[in-house]
Amino acid sequence: MINPSDGQGMGYMVVGLSQKLLGKSFVMGNESFDSSNFMVVDEDDQLVYFVGNEERENAIMQSYSNPGENHLYLFSSVTNSTTGWHIVNVVEKNEISEESKNIRLTSFLVAGCVLVVGFLMARIISRTISHPLKQLENTIAQVGEGERHITEEEFDYSEVGRIGRKFKEMVNTNLELSEHLMAVKLNEREAELLLLQSQINPHFLYNTLDSLYFVAIMHGDDQMAEMVEALSDNFKLALNNGSKYIKVADSVKWMQGYMKLQNMRYNNRFELFVDISREILQRETITFLFFSHLLKMLCITVWSRRLEKERFPFAAGRSKNNMIFTIEDDGVGIDDMSRLENGYGVRNVIERIKLNYGEKYGVTFESSQEMERR
Amino acid sequence: MYRLVVIDDEYIVVQGIKALISRLKLDYEVVGAAYDGIQGLEVIRSEKPDVVITDIRIPGLDGLSVIEAAKEECPDTYFIVISGYSEFVYAQRALTLGVKDYIDKPVTADKLKNALTRIEDEWAKTRHEG
Numbered sequence: 001m002i003n004p005s006d007g008q009g010m011g012y013m014v015v016g017l018s019q020k021l022l023g024k025s026f027v028m029g030n031e032s033f034d035s036s037n038f039m040v041v042d043e044d045d046q047l048v049y050f051v052g053n054e055e056r057e058n059a060i061m062q063s064y065s066n067p068g069e070n071h072l073y074l075f076s077s078v079t080n081s082t083t084g085w086h087i088v089n090v091v092e093k094n095e096i097s098e099e100s101k102n103i104r105l106t107s108f109l110v111a112g113c114v115l116v117v118g119f120l121m122a123r124i125i126s127r128t129i130s131h132p133l134k135q136l137e138n139t140i141a142q143v144g145e146g147e148r149h150i151t152e153e154e155f156d157y158s159e160v161g162r163i164g165r166k167f168k169e170m171v172n173t174n175l176e177l178s179e180h181l182m183a184v185k186l187n188e189r190e191a192e193l194l195l196l197q198s199q200i201n202p203h204f205l206y207n208t209l210d211s212l213y214f215v216a217i218m219h220g221d222d223q224m225a226e227m228v229e230a231l232s233d234n235f236k237l238a239l240n241n242g243s244k245y246i247k248v249a250d251s252v253k254w255m256q257g258y259m260k261l262q263n264m265r266y267n268n269r270f271e272l273f274v275d276i277s278r279e280i281l282q283r284e285t286i287t288f289l290f291f292s293h294l295l296k297m298l299c300i301t302v303w304s305r306r307l308e309k310e311r312f313p314f315a316a317g318r319s320k321n322n323m324i325f326t327i328e329d330d331g332v333g334i335d336d337m338s339r340l341e342n343g344y345g346v347r348n349v350i351e352r353i354k355l356n357y358g359e360k361y362g363v364t365f366e367s368s369q370e371m372e373r374r
Numbered sequence: 375m376y377r378l379v380v381i382d383d384e385y386i387v388v389q390g391i392k393a394l395i396s397r398l399k400l401d402y403e404v405v406g407a408a409y410d411g412i413q414g415l416e417v418i419r420s421e422k423p424d425v426v427i428t429d430i431r432i433p434g435l436d437g438l439s440v441i442e443a444a445k446e447e448c449p450d451t452y453f454i455v456i457s458g459y460s461e462f463v464y465a466q467r468a469l470t471l472g473v474k475d476y477i478d479k480p481v482t483a484d485k486l487k488n489a490l491t492r493i494e495d496e497w498a499k500t501r502h503e504g
Binding site (some may be wrong): 207217 | 384386387390393434463479480481482483
């Protein structure tokens with residue numbers, strides 16, 4: 001104790017303290033260092049009080065008195081200015097560095113996680129943009145290659161997807177339009193044909209032919225009667241009541257009539273062999289002009305080249321749902337095949353077949369005087 | 375010889391059928407001809423023929439009406455109608471009137487012969503039965 005008047009020590013007051021209590025008063029709260037020790041040291045660096053790991057007490061004291069060389073412990077102290085005593089907190093350096101290692105590890109871990117998550121997010125986001133783009137690109141490429149009907153590509157609802165959708169819609173509408181155009185073209189053609197048919201006044205023609213027939217009969221001219229009859233039948237079948245389709249049987253009848261007339265003209269020069277099953281005879285095709293044109297053409301092309309009799313085998317077959325008609329001649333052949341397709345009649349026939357039945361149908365000509373048609 | 379009447383507004387058809395019949399050497403003779411329905415009915419009444427060949431579309435009275443009227447007076451007479459290109463429906467109606475046969479235009483030797491021989495065969499059959 002110090003005398004306040006002269007500042008000299010005047011005696012001691014002994015205060016008894018429970019060591020446990022003192023210890024508690026030092027450690028306030030959880031400082032989370034396992035190796036934390038507290039000690040009280042007097043002005044001469046003599047240990048007054050120690051709380052903590054008793055086994056390390058001497059080692060700690062030793063490093064405390066030689067501050068220059070110790071590396072094991074970290075000291076932080078507060079000095080009481082009155083007594084010159086220090087309250088010292090001792091922590092093992094190891095533990096602090098351990099702590100800082102943890103901090104480093106945690107920061108790395110967090111940074112890593114952020115990086116990975118960020119990367120994944122970026123990928124997902126970029127996919128939602130790039131996928132529809134890729135789809136759009138593919139679709140455009142397909143259209144570029146001639147595809148006119150897109151069904152497989154399904155676009156999502158993103159902005160690019162919407163563009164894709166529009167594009168698909170556009171292409172498909174275009175297809176519809178072109179199909180529509182095709183149908184209109186077809187109808188126009190048929191209307192033209194019907195107009196042509198109606199311009200020929202059939203009743204007047206038939207009646208006159210019938211009269212001619214009777215006149216021939218009255219004059220006893222059987223050959224003329226026969227010719228007029230064949231011609232009358234021929235016209236009747238050719239005009240076909242203005243209808244678009246005709247039975248194969250009627251087509252054959254027409255061809256036979258045509259042959260009859262040609263044979264009267266050329267004295268039995270031609271012969272037509274028909275080999276068609278009853279089932280096919282009952283079927284219908286577009287007006288048979290297509291057979292007639294081919295037959296006419298054969299007669300004309302063949303005619304000037306040979307002196308012997310010409311034979312035309314005419315046959316029909318089926319493959320699945322298609323009918324295949326073939327007509328041949330046994331003449332000397334046609335040297336320039338392209339001439340066949342340039343004729344107005346044949347070109348018209350081919351065009352009508354394609355318009356009516358589709359692109360894959362048509363007429364093919366074979367060099368050894370063979371003709372095939374579907 | 376069976377007796378035949380031809381009714382058609384076309385002169386040439388009537389003459390033609392006459393010529394055909396004589397040329398085909400059938401057992402028929404044309405006993406009367408008319409160019410309209412009214413005249414036709416008169417000829418049928420006066421001649422009472424075995425067979426009548428009539429066109430459907432004729433002036434005055436159409437072919438089917440002629441048949442209907444003539445049927446009452448001449449129940450044994452056979453009728454053949456000539457039908458035009460688009461008168462198939464009439465032809466079918468004619469069959470319900472008891473018309474024996476029809477020839478679709480144009481009338482030709484073969485068609486006429488077929489129709490007339492068919493009728494002859496039928497007569498032969500009924501006579502045989504009778």
